[in-house]
Amino acid sequence: MARRYWLMKTEPEAFSIDDLRRRPGGVEPWDGVRNYQARNMMRDEMKAGDGVLFYHSSVDPPGVVGLAEVAREGYPDPTAFDPKHIHYDPKSDPESPRWYMVDVRFVRAFPHMVTLDTLRRTPGLESMKVNQRGMRLSVQPVTPKEWEIVLKLAGG
DNA sequence: GCCAACGTTGGC
DNA sequence: GCCAACGTTGGC
Numbered sequence A: 001m002a003r004r005y006w007l008m009k010t011e012p013e014a015f016s017i018d019d020l021r022r023r024p025g026g027v028e029p030w031d032g033v034r035n036y037q038a039r040n041m042m043r044d045e046m047k048a049g050d051g052v053l054f055y056h057s058s059v060d061p062p063g064v065v066g067l068a069e070v071a072r073e074g075y076p077d078p079t080a081f082d083p084k085h086i087h088y089d090p091k092s093d094p095e096s097p098r099w100y101m102v103d104v105r106f107v108r109a110f111p112h113m114v115t116l117d118t119l120r121r122t123p124g125l126e127s128m129k130v131n132q133r134g135m136r137l138s139v140q141p142v143t144p145k146e147w148e149i150v151l152k153l154a155g156g
Numbered sequence B, C: 001g002c003c004a005a006c007g008t009t010g011g012c
Helices: A017-022 A036-045 A116-121 A144-153
Strands: A005-010 A027-029 A051-056 A063-076 A100-115 A139-142
Touching (some): A005 A063, A017 A063, A017 A100, A036 A063, A036 A100, A036 A139, A063 A116, A116 A144, A139 A144
16 A cells, blocks of 8 residues: 555644643644544545645744654544543444544654745645635645655755 | 534434 | 525635
């Protein structure tokens, strides 16, 4: 199976690439996603070793700040089972989990962020999901071509 | 802080 | 099953 590529959004105030770097082994469970499209990708499609563009949103400017990889493929998100947790969902339980997550591992931070503005101006990235208006998905598929272009923009 | 673009919820 | 109301995302 060929390695696949993804883009994952996070608000750096909540969890940044530096936070990821500082985690033991650089690994963090990507809990709290409560969107079915994103859930399906994490549960069904993302595999260990897949590449992840780490994207900072709700910050000025927004953009891709580094690389991560999928460290563990989809498994149930335990925060959905915890009544005291902010991401608790009474409709999810261990018998029939509704929400899934993957583990993400830090790979490297770019010396300079590749801004959303740059992504939009770069030929070849016209149909990249993150460039579409109103695209709110926090987990998005990235094509191998898009992946390569973004890495080039980042300086190798 | 605004608001467009969604996704979800719930009354019917 | 429709759809209005509501909530959220996230760039600007």
